[in-house]
Amino acid sequence: xxxxxxxxxxxxxxxxxxxxxxxxxxxxxxxxxxxxxxxxxxxxxxxxxxxxxxxxxxxxxxxxxxxxxxxxxxxxxxxxxxxxxxxxxxxxxxxxxxxxxxxxxxxxxxxxxxxxxxxxxxxxxxxxxxxxxxxxxxxxxxxxxxxxxxxxxxxxxxxxxxxxxxxxxxxxxxxxxxxxxxxxxxxxxxxxxxxxxxxxxxxxxxxxxxxxxxxxxxxxxxxxxxxxxxxxxxxxxxxxxx
Ligand code: F6R
Numbered sequence: 753x754x755x756x757x758x759x760x761x762x763x764x765x766x767x768x769x770x771x772x773x774x775x776x777x778x779x780x781x782x783x784x785x786x787x788x789x790x791x792x793x794x795x796x797x798x799x800x801x802x803x804x805x806x807x808x809x810x811x812x813x814x815x816x817x818x819x820x821x822x823x824x825x826x827x828x829x830x831x832x833x834x835x836x837x838x839x840x841x842x843x844x845x846x847x848x849x850x851x852x853x854x855x856x857x858x859x860x861x862x863x864x865x866x867x868x869x870x871x872x873x874x875x876x877x878x879x880x881x882x883x884x885x886x887x888x889x890x891x892x893x894x895x896x897x898x899x900x901x902x903x904x905x906x907x908x909x910x911x912x913x914x915x916x917x918x919x920x921x922x923x924x925x926x927x928x929x930x931x932x933x934x935x936x937x938x939x940x941x942x943x944x945x946x947x948x949x950x951x952x953x954x955x956x957x958x959x960x961x962x963x964x965x966x967x968x969x970x971x972x973x974x975x976x977x978x979x980x981x982x983x984x985x986x987x988x989x990x991x992x993x994x
Contacts, residue, residue: 753962755993758985758986761951763986764985765794765948767984768792768794769799772795776813780812783814783815783876783880784878784882785816785817785878785880785939787883787884788832788835790884791884792882792948793839799840800843804843810846811845812850815852816853816872816878816938817852817854819932820931820932821856822930823856823857823928824857825856825857830920830921831856833853852871854868854904854932861932864904865932866904868904868932869938872934877942878939878942879944880944884948885954885957887953887954888913888957889961889970889972890971893913894936900936902937904933904935906930907930908929909930936974939974940978945978945981947975947984949983949989949990950989952988955992957970958992961975963993
């Protein structure tokens with residue numbers, strides 16, 4: 753695993769953007785696995801800047817996001833589709849047909865999971881997968897459990913995740929209880945994995961994920977078995993890494 757320790761959130765975003773930009777430059781039709789949440793916002797802002805400066809061409813880039821809340825329409829301000837449109841897609845000239853997220857309003861969840869796995873398989877897998885890590889060790893919405901779940905599935909959010917995500921909603925009661933998430937298999941089959949972490953509140957889980965045992969109780973710990981992981985984090989988040 754390669755580790756880049758940065759002074760702060762700002763430089764973390766710049767470093768991570770360097771890595772994503774290099775991926776797109778080397779392979780303009782890259783399949784990017786993308787994440788939402790607070791941590792990648794700086795990274796996305798830097799990518800948008802580079803696109804606007806004429807340095808980065810997204811015309812052929814293809815994307816598959818990790819997850820989407822069940823029950824939220826694409827136009828809902830807290831849907832992950834909305835987040836991606838606001839923070840990246842609409843500002844980078846990426847072809848709308850090349851962007852993929854699970855459909856939160858799908859009538860048949862099992863069919864939607866199968867459809868999403870087929871999209872990823874159809875791409876021949878993911879070139880670079882971007883990940884944040886939840887305080888409970890989740891990646892995507894692969895929550896702690898008794899086994900690693902390989903395929904796209906509907907996850908029941910843990911109380912900890914609902915609590916962490918309520919900051920985006922008016923109240924915890926409004927946070928959807930279930931979400932579609934990519935499974936562990938396409939993440940582990942991705943050519944490269946880029947993990948971004950920031951803040952002292954992530955220091956314990958970063959240590960457990962990368963210095964502790966590999967266990968489905970800490971889903972991110974499976975990344976220890978991936979052959980090409982780059983961890984970019986600020987000093988606060990990496991402070992307890994052994
Ligand atoms: C988001 C996702 C989640 C987040 C994680 C960390 O698409 O898949 O696993 O990456 O919850 O979120 P932040 O960055 O908000 O701390």
